[in-house]
Each structure stands twice: as C-alpha cells, then as structure tokens.
C-alpha cells in the first residue's frame with residue numbers, strides 16, 4: 001500500500017506513514033480484534049479492551065487533527081468511528097460471540113429469521129415466561145429473585161458452552177457452527193427475559 005500523501009510504500013496496518021507521519025485510512029480488511037490489538041478469540045479481558053480502546057482513541061482523536069486539512073480530519077473521524085464500533089462489539093459477550101460467528105460465515109442478524117430454535121428450548125422459554133407472568137402477592141420479590149438466579153444460571157451455562165466452542169482449536173464443521181449459532185440465539189432470548197424481569201423491579 002502506498003501512503004496517500006507522500007507515496008511511500010507502507011504496511012496496510014500502519015496508522016501513520018513512517019516517512020511523512022500522515023494519518024492513513026482505516027484498513028477495511030482489519031477485523032475488530034486486530035483494530036484493538038487483541039487476540040481473535042471469545043475469551044477476553046474486558047479491562048484490556050477498554051484500555052486498548054482509550055489508548056488508540058487518544059492517538060486518533062479528531063481533535064488532534066483539527067489543523068491538518070480536510071482529508072486527515074475525515075480519516076481521523078473514520079478511525080474514531082471504527083474504534084468505537086470495535087470496542088462496543090468486543091466488550092459485550094453476546095455481540096462478541098455474534099461477531100466471531102460472522103467471521104466464521106454465520107451472520108446472526110441474517111439468520112434470525114431462518115434459524116429454528118430447539119423445541120425443548122422454546123418450551124423452556126414458555127415456562128419461564130409463564131412463571132414471570134404469575135409473579136404476584138406478598139412474597140413476589142422472593143420468587144422473582146429465585147427466578148432471576150435460575151435464568152442467570154441457564155444463561156451462564158450456555159455462555160460457557162458457547163465460549164468453549166468458539167475458542168476450540170481447529171476448523172468448525174457446519175454442524176458445529178449450527179450448534180454455536182443455536183446457542184447464541186438462545187442466549188439472546190434468555191437475556192431479553194432477564195431484562196424484562198429486571199424491569200419489573
């Protein structure tokens with residue numbers, strides 16, 4: 001890749017041209033993990049992601065480029081946007097899982113309409129929704145707390161299974177990817193139920 005300013009040959013991953021120090025455009029082929037300089041896997045230290053994000057944000061903050069011309073200002077803004085997207089997605093375990101699945105060829109947003117949830121899971125959801133609907137009376141808060149812990153445990157168990165599958169060594173078979181997509185979809189459901197339950201407080 002050539003520097004857009006001075007024409008020097010540079011690595012596509014360079015943020016600044018080593019020759020003229022001009023800010024380069026974000027590389028569209030860079031994934032969110034590489035953008036933040038963290039390993040591409042599910043298991044992440046969220047504090048490290050936040051730190052890497054802040055550090056790059058400071059280096060690439062549009063305010064630092066106010067006197068550097070329109071093109072550079074525009075590039076700084078593009079970098080800031082890409083960095084914020086990367087951090088937002090990688091900090092959230094469900095978004096991070098969906099993103100890893102998309103890198104493996106499973107676009108979770110596109111699958112939402114076609115992915116068939118396991119009937120046993122749909123029954124589980126039905127029963128949980130029913131239990132929430134029946135909450136009431138003097139000890140409702142006790143029952144609500146119990147339900148919340150129950151759903152959180154189901155959520156954590158699936159999340160651990162998904163994490164293990166996503167970070168397993170080697171290529172994932174289509175059947176394995178189906179299983180992981182199923183887990184990711186179930187996690188979205190459980191999180192929605194938990195959110196609804198917490199709103200009842």
Ligand SMILES: [Zn+2]
Pocket residue numbers: 003004005006007008017018019020021022
């Ligand atoms: Zn240059």
